[in-house]
Amino acid sequence: MELDIPTIIMLAIVALVIITLVKTVRIVPQRSAFIVERLGKYAKTLEAGFHILIPFIDKVSYQHTLKEEAIDVPSQACVTKDNIQVVVNGVIYLQVIDPKLASYGISDYRYAGIQLAQTTLRSVVGKIDLDKTFEERESINVQVVQALDEAAKPWGVKVMRYEIADIELPATILDALEKQMRAExxxxxxxxxxxxxxxxxxxxxxxxxxxxxxxxxxxxxxxxxxxxxxxxxxxxxxxxxxxxxxxxxxxxxLEGGKDAVNLRVAEQYVREFGKLAKENNTMILPAEFADIGGAVAAITRTLDSAKK
Structure with a gap:
């Protein structure tokens, strides 16, 4: 079926109108930014919402997400301070802060961030021993973030954090560490x-x-x-x-007390001499033994003197 000339012209006008609308109207999603160039030169940055451009003059050259991006950093070999080679991989978290700088400050900030992360990681790991590589993961992450963030400022990119995902050791080193741990x-x-x-x-x-x-x-x-x-x-x-x-x-x-004492002394006197006679074959008698009364009187006088 052949089309006549008026139909062809009508279709061309419709196509031109559709293309013009597409070039004129732009809807920017939330947390996104579009870079508009006018005749090849930066004109403006479109934020989230509805926008109208000049067809065939304005052009959306770059589209950026303002969300935080997680970018995998491929595994790479690093040599520690004590000359042990380890393989390290990690994840870097970036966020576009300035869409204009992210467009014109560098051709590909993602690729540049990955390369810089690998270079910085090799430098940091090379300054510490193997044992401290596992102990100081947090310190390594902080040092990498500081170096990346400083370098990424001209790119309009903020480095949020860097995390070491895994550290792989040679088999010989793993065996030595296992023996060391067993000994410990x-x-x-x-x-x-x-x-x-x-x-x-x-x-x-x-x-x-x-x-x-x-x-x-x-x-x-x-x-x-x-x-x-x-x-x-x-x-x-x-x-x-x-x-x-x-x-x-x-x-x-008391009355009669002295007589009782005299009697008691005489009895003791006689009893003791009686015992002496029983215990010894030879008996010694005092000179005044015949006068027991005199002896008793003498003892009584002694008691009276002691009393006074």
Whole structure:
């Protein structure tokens, strides 16, 4: 079916109108920015919303998202300070702050960020030993972010953070680390066992010490009690003796008391000589034995003198 000339012209006009509308009307999504060039030169930045452009004169040259982007940094080999090669990969988080600089400050800020992250990571890892590589991940991340953020300012890009995803070690190093960890665990077990034995010995010695102290305290109390008992006994005997002597003295002063004393002394006198005669073959008699009354009188006079 052949089209006549008026139909062709009409279709061309419709197509031109559609193209003109497409070139004129632009809707920018939320958290996005479009860079408009007018006749090849930067004109303006379109933010989220509805916009009308001059057809065939204005052109949207760059489209940027203002959201934070997570960009994978490929694995790379890094050499530590103690000359051990490790393979490190990570993730870098970027955000476009200035769409104009992101368009004209660098051709591809994502690629540049990845390359700079790899270069900075190699430099940072090369300054620390292998052991600290695992311990200081946070420090490594901070240093990489600081270097990237400073370099990305002319690009209109903000480096939010960098995270090391994984660190791969050679098989020989992994085996050596495993042996080192096993030795460390054995050392800790030995130390813990020795500490337990030491504490047990301390506990036993403390128990023996406390037992000795308790026994000595008990012995001390026993001796004190015995001494107090003996002192009390001596005191009671002395008191009883004194009381007996006092009563004897009082009895002597009563009527007939001296006669009773004389009789008692005579009895004791005779009894003692009787014992002496039983215990010895040879008997010694005093010169005044014949006069027992005189002896008793002499003893009585002695008692009276002592009383006075």
């Amino acid at each position: 665990r054995e050392r800790r077990a030995t130390v813990a066992e020795s500490e337990g034995e030491r504490q047990a010995k301390i506990n036993v010695s403390e128990g023996q010490k406390q037992e000795t102290i308790n026994l000595s305290e008990a012995e001390k109390l026993r001796q004190i009690n015995e001494a107090e008992g003996k002192a009390r006994e001596i005191e009671m005997i002395a008191t009883a003796t004194a009381e007996g002597i006092r009563r004897v003295a009082e009895a002597i002063n």
